[in-house]
Amino acid sequence: MGSVxxxxxxxxxxxxxxxxxSSQKSVGDIERRLRMPQPTxxxxxxxxxxxxxxxxTxxxxxxLYRLNPEPFWEMEAWLAPFRRFWSGHMDALERHLERMDGSTRRRTSTRNPVGPQPHKTRRRRK
Amino acid sequence: MGSVxxxxxxxxxxxxxxxxxSSQKSVGDIERRLRMPQPTxxxxxxxxxxxxxxxxTxxxxxxLYRLNPEPFWEMEAWLAPFRRFWSGHMDALERHLERMDGSTRRRTSTRNPVGPQPHKTRRRRK
DNA sequence: CAGGCATATACCTGTCAAGGAATATTAGCA
DNA sequence: TGCTAATATTCCTTGACAGGTATATGCCTG
Known part of the structure; x- marks a missing residue:
């Protein structure tokens, strides 16, 4: 399980x-707050x-366990190219964040409600 | 495998x-560029x-497959709180990015070369 | 130093997802 | 219509990993 x-x-x-x-915590703190068995x-x-x-520590x-930032930067680095990609989609981003308010909704099932069917580009290859 | x-x-x-x-690609394009079997x-x-x-399409x-940005925003949303966390560590971030130049180095084994041993806080409980 | 907390580790088991090989499907073309 | 290219799907096997339970380790306190 190498990668971040x-x-x-x-x-x-x-x-x-x-x-x-928010702050560093002991194993017991985590155990209680997240309601998960200690060995886990x-x-x-x-x-x-x-x-x-x-x-x-x-x-x-x-x-006492506390965060260490470096590994997150690795994710940031990977995400960077995509950010540039979707900067051309800021309109959609706004609409998305609009809907993002209510809690941590599971899957984005609101996507593509009845979007236009894939357009057959016709012609190609031989 | 629900989550993003x-x-x-x-x-x-x-x-x-x-x-x-960079741009949309066909399955065959991907297959050749990444040297992986087509079913995969x-x-x-x-x-x-x-x-x-x-x-x-x-x-x-x-x-032809192309990117869709929404799911990435979900990651961005999760990462947001951590960004605020490490904004207090920008010095370390700079040093990190400094080292980040050479290729996509696998694990960050340069971390904690011989860092100070965990400091025993002494005292607590009962 | 005995007992009790807090945490770590070992072992076992079930699940699930990725890869490989073979085959199905769909579309264009002769 | 039969052939071929491009892609999808199915079936099978295998390995990794998470959870559970039990136990080990370290440290503090009376």
Whole structure:
């Protein structure tokens, strides 16, 4: 599971990262806040730590975990070319953000409500 | 594999997306450029299409695939809170980008070369 | 130093997704 | 209409990874 993208593919790991964005937390904190079993938390933290997403500090019997920014920059770097791509679509972006208000809606099922059918370009090859 | 993040976790899919950033391409184009078997390309394109990352146009016997920006915005939205987090680390960001020049280096093994050992905060609990 | 917390690790199991090979489908063309 | 090109789909196998349970480790306190 080498890449940064595979690391954040796991929903629980994303939840942990989002939780740490406000402040560092202990394993127990995370365990309680996210209602997930302690071994699960520890295992995900291990993955996140080895990938560089988090760092830990020892505090008596517990460990305080905090974010580490570098891996995120790798994602930013990958996304950069696409940003330039869709800067030509800012109108659609606005409409999108418009709809984005209500909570973390699962799939964007509002896309292509009854869009025009694919246009047959006709002709090609031999 | 519901989430946008799981979709882009797959390296071949990321390669396809990166390839499409310049212009739309046919399945055969992708197949040749990325040196991957045709069924593999088709299957990944299917996943990308169903997740909304790409759209296709019929052109005689082939299909032209092009990017669709919406799903990327979902990633952007998730990343946003973290950006604010590391805006306090811009110094480190600069150093990071400094090192980012040479190719798409795999893991950032240059991180924490011999950093100071975790500091025991001492005291806590009961 | 015994007991108890907090966290990490080991082991096992089930699931799921990616790849490979073969085949189906659709469209253009002779 | 039969052939070929381009793409999609199906079936199968395999490997990776996440969760669960149990256990180990480290540290603090009485």
């Amino acid at each position: 993208f595979e690391i954040i593919a796991e929903p629980n790991r994303r939840a942990i990262l989002s939780l740490l964005v 938390v520890s295992k995900h933290l291990r993955v996140l730590r080895e990938a560089g997403f988090v760092e830990s 020892v505090d008596a019997q517990r460990r | 993040f799981e979709i882009i976790a797959e390296p071949n899919r990321r390669a396809i997306l990166s390839l499409l950033v 390309v088709s299957k990944h394109l299917r996943v990308l299409r169903e997740a909304g990352f790409v759209e296709s 019929v052109d005689a016997q082939r299909r």
